[in-house]
Structure formats: structure tokens, C-alpha cells
Amino acid sequence: MPRPRLAVFKFASCDGCQLSLLSLEDELAALADKIDIVFFLEASSRVEPGPYDIALVEGSITTADDAQRIRQVRRDAEFLVTIGACATAGGIQALRNWADCDEFLATVYASPQYIQTLATSTPIASHVAVDFELRGCPINKQQLLEVLQSLLAGRRPRTPVHSVCLECKRRGTVCVMVAQGTPCLGPITHDGCGALCPSFDRGCYGCFGPSQQPNAASLTAQLRLLHVDTRTTIRGLRGSFNGFSPEFRSEGDRLAAEQSGDQST
Amino acid sequence: MSQRRTIRVEALTRVEGEAALHLQLRDGAVEHVRLNIYEPPRLFEAFLRGRALEDVPDITARICGICPVAYQMSSVHALEAALGIEMPEELQVLRRLLYCGEWIESHALHVHMLHAPDFLGYDSALAMAKEYPLEFQRGLEIRKYGNQLLETLGGRAIHPVNVSVGGFHRAPRRDEIEPLVPSFQRGLELAIAATRWVAGFDFPTFERPYDFVALEHPDEYAMCAGFISGSDGLHIAAADFEQTFHERQVPHSTALQGVRRDTGRTYLVGPLARLNLNRAQLAPLARRLADDVGLEHPCRNIFKSIVARSIEIVHAYEVALAVLQDYRPPKVSRVPYQRRAGEGAAATEAPRGLLYHRYRMDDEGLIAAANIVPPTSQNQSQIEDDLAQYLPSVVDSSNAEIADACERLVRSYDPCISCSAHFLKVTTVRQP
Numbered sequence: 001m002p003r004p005r006l007a008v009f010k011f012a013s014c015d016g017c018q019l020s021l022l023s024l025e026d027e028l029a030a031l032a033d034k035i036d037i038v039f040f041l042e043a044s045s046r047v048e049p050g051p052y053d054i055a056l057v058e059g060s061i062t063t064a065d066d067a068q069r070i071r072q073v074r075r076d077a078e079f080l081v082t083i084g085a086c087a088t089a090g091g092i093q094a095l096r097n098w099a100d101c102d103e104f105l106a107t108v109y110a111s112p113q114y115i116q117t118l119a120t121s122t123p124i125a126s127h128v129a130v131d132f133e134l135r136g137c138p139i140n141k142q143q144l145l146e147v148l149q150s151l152l153a154g155r156r157p158r159t160p161v162h163s164v165c166l167e168c169k170r171r172g173t174v175c176v177m178v179a180q181g182t183p184c185l186g187p188i189t190h191d192g193c194g195a196l197c198p199s200f201d202r203g204c205y206g207c208f209g210p211s212q213q214p215n216a217a218s219l220t221a222q223l224r225l226l227h228v229d230t231r232t233t234i235r236g237l238r239g240s241f242n243g244f245s246p247e248f249r250s251e252g253d254r255l256a257a258e259q260s261g262d263q264s265t
Numbered sequence: 266m267s268q269r270r271t272i273r274v275e276a277l278t279r280v281e282g283e284a285a286l287h288l289q290l291r292d293g294a295v296e297h298v299r300l301n302i303y304e305p306p307r308l309f310e311a312f313l314r315g316r317a318l319e320d321v322p323d324i325t326a327r328i329c330g331i332c333p334v335a336y337q338m339s340s341v342h343a344l345e346a347a348l349g350i351e352m353p354e355e356l357q358v359l360r361r362l363l364y365c366g367e368w369i370e371s372h373a374l375h376v377h378m379l380h381a382p383d384f385l386g387y388d389s390a391l392a393m394a395k396e397y398p399l400e401f402q403r404g405l406e407i408r409k410y411g412n413q414l415l416e417t418l419g420g421r422a423i424h425p426v427n428v429s430v431g432g433f434h435r436a437p438r439r440d441e442i443e444p445l446v447p448s449f450q451r452g453l454e455l456a457i458a459a460t461r462w463v464a465g466f467d468f469p470t471f472e473r474p475y476d477f478v479a480l481e482h483p484d485e486y487a488m489c490a491g492f493i494s495g496s497d498g499l500h501i502a503a504a505d506f507e508q509t510f511h512e513r514q515v516p517h518s519t520a521l522q523g524v525r526r527d528t529g530r531t532y533l534v535g536p537l538a539r540l541n542l543n544r545a546q547l548a549p550l551a552r553r554l555a556d557d558v559g560l561e562h563p564c565r566n567i568f569k570s571i572v573a574r575s576i577e578i579v580h581a582y583e584v585a586l587a588v589l590q591d592y593r594p595p596k597v598s599r600v601p602y603q604r605r606a607g608e609g610a611a612a613t614e615a616p617r618g619l620l621y622h623r624y625r626m627d628d629e630g631l632i633a634a635a636n637i638v639p640p641t642s643q644n645q646s647q648i649e650d651d652l653a654q655y656l657p658s659v660v661d662s663s664n665a666e667i668a669d670a671c672e673r674l675v676r677s678y679d680p681c682i683s684c685s686a687h688f689l690k691v692t693t694v695r696q697p
Contacts, residue, residue, distance in 0.1 A: 012305040015281050015683045016330015016423040022378055023422065025409040029402070032391045043378060044389030045278040045672075062305045092327050093307040104311035114516045115306060138330060138423040196420040200427045201435040205323060207424070235316065241327065 004053035004152065007039035009073050011059025011066050012093055012121060017084035018042055018058045020141040027145055034152055050076025054151055056144075057130075060086040060093060060121045067118070067127060074128035081147055082124045085137035085241045089209055092137075094121040094244035123244070132157055136192050137207040137241035143192060160191045163211040164204050167195035176203055183228050185236065188214035188247070209242035216251035230259055267292050274668045277675060279379040279389070281331050282682025286671060287517075288652070293660050298652040300645060300675065302518040304682050313635040318344050318604070318626055319430055325622070325637070326424045329683055331374065334367035334415070335615030337428040338489060339622040339637075344430050346504070347609025347624060348602045355595040356432045357489065358588055363418045363428070364488055364613070365585035369411025369452070370422060371616035372536070372574040372581075375679045376463060377404025380571050383673050384466035400462060403455050407578065410445070410452040414585060417441055432599035442592045449589055453582040457554060460575035464558035471655055471674075472565040475647070476530060477538035480614050486546040486580060487539070488614050494542060495532070496563070503612040506621045512638060520682070523643035531647040534618030534640045535678065536573035537564060548583035551576050567651060567677045574679070604630030615640055617681050641680045648678055 008018050022043060024031065038048040055077035061067050074080060082088045090097070096104055101119040105112040124130055134143055134157075143159050150157040160167075164186035168175060176182040176198045184203030186195065192208040210216075216237070223233050237243060238252035274286040283304040289296040309328055316324065325340045326333035338360060345352065352360075378390040381404070387393040394401035412422040418437055419425025427433050478499065482491035493501050493509070501509055510532075512521035524531055540547075541563035544555060555562075555576050560569065610623035618640030625634040652671055659670045 010283065012307055013683065014327050014330040014333075016327075016333070019330050019374070019423065022374065023408075023412060025405040025412070028391075028405065029394060029398075032394070037389075037391060040389075041276055041278045041283075042281060043279065044391065045382075046388040046392070047276075047278065062307070066305065091307075092312070092324060095312040096308060099312070104308045105306075107311040107314075108306065108308050110514050111516075114514065115519060117306060121307075137327065138421075193421070197426050197434075200420050200433075202426065202429075232317065235320070239312075239316065239320075 003034060003036040005038045005048075005051070006035045006054045006056070007050070007052040007077070008037070008042070008056045009058065010041070011057070011070070011087065011124075012062040013059030013084065013086045013091065015042060015058070016138040017087075017136075018056065020083075020139055020144050021056070023141050024145055031145070031148065035148065051078065052076055053078050054148070055080045057082050057087050057124050058084055060090045060123060061127055062093060062118050062121045063116055064118060065116070070124060070127050079131045079151060080128070081132045081134060082130050083134045083144065084139050085135065085207065085209060087124045088133045088135055088245075089242040090121045090123050090244035092241050092243070095239060096121055097244055098238065121244070134159070135190050135208045140192050140194075161212045162191050163187055163214070164189045164191050164193070164195050164198075164208070167191045168198050171195055171199060173198045176201065177222075177226070181226050183223050183226060183236070185219070185240070187219050188216050205236065206240045206242055206248065209245045210247035214247050216247055217254070220251060220255060230255055234259070269296070270664065272664045272668050274672055277672055279382070279676055280680050280682060282680070284680070284682045286668070286675065288656060288667070288671060290656070290660065293657070295653050295656045298649050298656065299517050300648050300652075302520045302645070302682055304519055306519045310635045310637060313632050316632050318624070318630045318632060321624070321632065322428045322430065323424075323426075328637070328639070329681060330423050331681060332367060332371050332615050332617065333424050334363055334419070334428070335613060335620050337425070338364055338613045339611055339615075339620045340624070341428060341430050342489070342611030342613060343609045343622040343624050345609070346611055347607040347626060348430070348605065350431055350600050350602050352432070352600065353595065353597075356598075356600070359418070359433060359436065359595065361489055362585055362588045363415065363425070365581040366411045366414035366418065368581040368616050369578055369585075370408055370415060372578045373404060373408035373411060376459070376571055376574050376578070377401070377408065380676060380679070381463070383676060384571075400459075403459055407452055407455050407459060410448045411581075413448060414445060417445060429599055431602055432597070434598065436594045436598040438594060439592060442589055446586070446589050449582060449586045453550070453579065453586060456575070456579045456582050457550065460554055460572070460579055461558060463575045464560065464572050466571070468566060468568045470566070471568060471658070473567065473651060473654065475538070475565055476525070476532040477541050477563070478532045478534050478619060479539040479542045480612060480619065481542060486543050486548070490613070493612060493619065496542065503621065504610040506610065506612060506638070507623070507636070510638070510643070512642060518645065520642050520645055522646040523638065524646055531650050532643065533647050534643050535570065536577050536616075536618075537567065537570050538618065539614060540564070540573045540576065547576070548580045550583055551580035554579055567674065570677045570679070604628070617641060617644075617679055619643065639681070641678075641682060644678055644680065648675055648680065
């Protein structure tokens with residue numbers, strides 16, 4: 001039986017998630033025996049056209065060319081997996097979605113007219129159908145391995161859907177919010193990192209995005225009781241690496257609207 | 266009638282990020298050379314404005330998934346300069362340790378996964394692995410211990426969570442550090458063997474009169490701090506970077522290009538520049554190895570950057586091992602500070618070369634302006650200049666062969682294009 005053909009694509013991103021594939025030091029050689037990596041610009045000069053059995057897509061859509069390119073990727077791919085917060089939620093660069101992008105460009109470039117970019121940074125699923133989303137900024141490489149192995153075995157990938165809180169309990173990490181009053185997005189954030197930040201004495205900053213059915217309003221009310229400035233909470237939600245995900249965005253927008261209402265009265 | 270040849274490489278491979286190469290020849294003479302960076306800009310400097318200074322190291326890490334620690338280091342040093350924080354020696358040592366992990370991880374990725382296949386005639390490291398399985402596995406293992414160090418000290422290898430302004434969120438316990446010692450002893454041996462292997466590759470003959478620029482420190486092979494020094498006698502404080510170097514924008518690139526402000530000349534940053542300027546300060550085994558493998562001093566052949574990188578891996582292993590063996594947790598993991606208005610700049614040595622950051626913040630500790638100059642932006646015009654000089658020596662080949670030879674030259678720089686396209690100046694000060 002021929003090996004499934006794998007392609008790796010990059011859009012607006014830092015390259016960290018696709019790099020995770022090369023960071024599977026103990027598994028890479030065995031994996032390459034089972035999967036034929038036929039398109040992976042960062043790792044190989046072998047460049048084969050589609051169709052592909054599996055496409056891993058990193059990065060968000062920020063240019064008109066990329067909005068076209070992702071359609072071709074979708075046509076070429078049997079199973080399309082987005083890897084990481086940029087591809088899944090628009091990434092940190094989605095902060096432009098609340099701002100005047102022309103002003104952003106003028107801030108950064110002396111001659112902004114040379115730069116072609118869209119006013120928004122949007123996740124892949126806003127453009128094409130996505131078969132599986134792998135969360136994280138960056139993704140967890142063991143989860144990437146699980147996705148690839150499950151596809152090889154012909155089953156759905158199994159990745160956790162619970163919140164970071166549950167993982168802290170499992171690790172035996174003392175709650176930083178309860179014990180130290182440290183603001184933490186753990187209660188509304190998807191696990192996948194293994195609850196890293198609390199184990200380093202800091203609050204979670206939400207890099208795996210919202211957990212299933214998060215009660216964000218309850219958390220932000222708790223943050224207020226901890227005397228966290230509302231502007232800080234808004235920055236922590238909308239300004240995070242998954243800030244444009246619907247759950248973080250809507251709570252951030254709600255607080256912002258509330259705040260501007262307060263100011264106008 | 267004159268004859269014009271255009272050679273295009275639409276997507277460079279085995280480099281980090283997205284770029285194309287456009288070469289044009291007329292009657293065998295070079296008409297133009299363009300490294301066309303089309304990587305979509307992510308506008309970091311714009312959205313850093315209005316963020317709390319404590320958020321900066323987590324945000325700037327996301328500029329690059331291959332060298333996030335470099336971005337964290339340059340940003341915390343710049344912010345600490347603005348806040349007037351003096352870092353205790355034991356925390357500086359821990360930061361150097363973390364940075365060693367990244368030098369190993371990043372350099373080993375380039376040497377073994379991206380660059381070595383060029384010298385052995387393969388499309389990729391995976392293709393190379395069939396005939397060089399031991400060398401391939403050795404490269405992965407060298408990289409793995411660097412990643413393990415990043416995971417232990419930083420929480421994870423990509424976008425570590427433990428770096429903070431003033432130090433670390435939590436210093437590791439001794440029992441977390443100890444298991445790394447045998448790994449690093451083994452990694453050091455492997456890195457030495459790998460350097461000998463790499464130094465035996467066949468290198469194109471190509472020398473340039475580079476103006477090397479790197480940090481220089483009186484007591485060590487500079488990594489986290491020092492003066493900016495150049496092979497032409499340049500010696501300035503890191504904070505004076507912008508008076509000496511200039512970034513220009515060109516229509517064919519989303520990255521700015523660095524040049525010397527006084528002469529308009531290109532300059533070279535990165536492992537070759539560091540090794541040429543600071544070779545005597547390498548750790549003992551690395552220094553002896555550089556002599557043993559016959560690396561000339563100074564070395565002006567960019568294709569030999571792979572040897573320089575391999576020697577720096579050995580150096581990083583030695584420096585890290587010494588810290589790991591004697592590790593005692595620091596008295597405090599983080600120096601307390603008061604937020605205040607101010608401005609600060611710093612440069613550190615990212616794996617790819619000098620990385621300069623400057624921030625200005627208001628009295629609430631929110632960022633008012635940021636300027637980040639990554640190494641690949643600085644090398645970009647040097648790369649184009651090299652290509653223009655190199656092309657005549659390969660001009661008698663087919664278009665495909667010329668494209669391949671030029672791509673190899675670009676790859677020798679280990680350009681990090683994702684980094685280069687995300688910076689540029691913030692000149693406007695605006696409160697959100």
C-alpha cells in the first residue's frame with residue numbers, strides 16, 4: 001500500500017508549529033517510513049504538486065494571495081488539519097482586526113504602499129472547510145503525533161477538550177488564583193500544554209484558546225474581585241494569541257462595550 | 266543583440282519563512298539580484314503599543330518559533346535597561362543557560378536538518394537519512410538535548426513561558442536540572458564528532474571582504490550583553506545601534522534592509538561574524554576544535570558558516586554543562602521593580618546574529634513605542650551583494666544549476682524570513 005502523502009503549508013505565522021514536526025526527535029525517522037512528506041518547504045527541496053492525503057496548515061490569512069492559495073490547498077487535500085493558534089483563531093496578528101490596519105502599516109513601514117495586506121487576520125476555517133483543528137501557541141508536538149498516527153490508523157484523533165484547571169489538579173499544582181490571587185485564564189482555556197504556566201508560578205495566558213463551553217463572564221467577574229483592571233482583562237482576552245476566537249473575543253468585546261458605556265455616562 | 270536571462274526561484278526551500286529569488290543577467294553580466302521577501306507582515310511593533318511591559322517577552326517570542334528565546338532576551342534586557350534593573354550574576358547565568366539551549370536547538374536544526382543535505386546532494390535530511398542514518402540520528406540527538414534544556418528551564422522549547430522582566434517566574438529546582446547533566450555530557454561528545462564531519466564537506470571557493478559585526482564582551486564569548494563591535498574597529502554601546510545602522514525599505518521586500526549609516530555599506534552578522542571577532546573567547550574544547558578542523562581565521566567564506574555553527578554548538582554545550590554541573594537555585598528568581606516612564610535598548614546574539622530591541626514606555630508601564638531589528642534584516646542586503654558577486658562564477662551553468670547554487674548561498678546564511686518581515690520602526694507614539 002502506498003504511504004499517505006503529507007504536505008505542510010505556511011501562511012502568516014512564526015514557523016514554530018510546523019517546526020514541531022521536526023522536533024519529534026525520537027519518532028521522526030519511524031514516522032517518515034509510514035508517511036511520505038511530499039511538500040514541506042521549510043524542510044525539503046522536494047516539491048510535489050497535489051493531491052495530498054493530509055495537509056497540515058500553519059498560519060492565518062492576511063493577504064489576498066493567501067486567501068486564494070488556501071482554496072487551492074483545500075482542493076488538493078483529502079484531510080486538512082490546522083496547526084496552531086494562527087491557523088485556528090487568527091493568531092496574535094488578529095489584533096489588527098480591532099484597529100485601523102492602514103494606521104498599523106504606516107506605523108511600521110516608511111512606504112506602506114509597497115505592502116499588500118488585508119485589513120484582517122482570519123483563521124483558516126473562515127475561508128475553507130477544516131477537518132481537524134489542533135490548538136496551541138505553539139501546538140504540543142505529542143498531539144501532532146497523535147493526529148498523524150490516528151489518521152494512519154483510520155480513526156479520529158483524540159485530543160483533550162477539558163480546561164487547564166483540570167490538568168493543574170491532575171498535576172497537583174496549587175491553584176495560583178486561589179492561593180496567590182494571580183489572574184489566570186486556566187478556567188476557560190483548553191488544555192494541551194499540560195498546565196505549564198501555573199507550574200511556573202504564573203497564571204495561564206490562554207495560548208491553547210477557549211475550552212469547550214467556557215464561562216468567561218464568570219471568570220472576568222472573579223478577576224474584578226481580584227482588583228484586576230478591566231483594561232488589563234480586555235487585553236488578556238482580545239490581545240492574547242487566541243484573541244479572535246469567538247469565546248475570548250465576545251467576552252472581551254462585552255467588557256469593552258461596558259467600559260465605554262461607563263465612560264459615556 | 267544582447268541576450269537576457271532571467272532566473273527565478275519562486276519559493277526558497279529549507280529556509281525559515283517565505284522568500285523568492287529573482288536573478289537577471291544580460292550578456293553574462295549581472296543586471297539585478299533580488300531576494301524577494303513576500304512573507305506576510307504581522308505588524309508586531311504596531312500592536313505592542315499599549316501593552317503592559319510584562320506582556321512583551323511573551324508577545325515578542327511569537328515573532329519566531331525557531332529563536333523565541335532570542336526575542337525574549339533582547340526584549341527583557343531592553344526593558345530592564347529602561348527600568349534601571351541590575352541583574353544579579355546568578356540570574357544572568359541562568360539566562361545564558363537558557364540561551365545556550367536555543368543556540369543548540371536552532372543551530373542543530375540548520376546544520377543537520379536544513380543545510381547538511383546541500384553538501385551531500387539530497388533534497389532533505391529525511392532523504393539523506395537513508396544513506397547517512399547515524400549522522401541523521403546524531404543531528405537529532407544533538408538538537409534534542411538543547412530542546413530538553415529549554416523545556417526544563419522555560420517550560421517548553423517553542424515559546425517558553427518562564428522568562429520575565431527582572432528574571433524568571435520560577436527558578437528550576439536542583440532535581441529538575443540534574444538529569445540534564447549526563448545528556449549534556451553525551452551531547453557535547455556528539456557535537457564535537459559532528460563538527461569534524463561537517464568540516465570535511467566540500468566548500469565552494471568564495472571569499473568576500475565582509476564587515477563583520479557582533480557583540481563583544483570583555484569576559485566571555487558574547488551572547489547576552491556587550492559592546493557592538495566590528496571588524497573595521499567599530500566599538501559602540503548597544504544603545505547607540507540606531508545612530509550607526511540604518512534600515513531602508515525596498516519595494517520588493519516586506520523586510521527592511523540594514524546598512525551602515527555612515528558609509529551605506531552592507532555588513533554581516535551571525536556565527537561567522539561572532540567567530541571571527543571573538544574566537545579567542547570560545548570555551549576550551551570549542552576553541553581547540555576550531556583549530557583542529559583547520560577553520561581559517563578570519564574565515565571569509567559564507568559557505569563555511571555550517572562549520573562556525575557547529576563550533577558554536579560545542580561552545581554552547583560546554584558553557585551549559587559547566588552551569589548544570591554546579592547548579593544551585595538562585596536566592597531570588599526575580600528582581601522586584603517599580604513601573605516608570607522611560608526608554609531602554611539592548612542587543613543580544615540571536616543564533617542568526619545581532620538582535621536589537623528598543624522600547625519606550627509611559628509611567629503606567631505601557632509600551633509607547635517599539636523598535637526591533639532582527640539579524641536577517643541586517644544580512645538581507647549582504648545576501649544580495651554576495652549573490653551579485655557569486656553569479657559570474659556559475660554563469661556558464663544551466664538556469665536550474667544557477668538557481669540551485671544561489672539558493673545554497675542564501676541557505677548558508679540560515680535566513681529567518683519569518684522574523685525579518687515582522688519588524689520595523691514605530692515612529693508614532695499614540696495611546697490606545
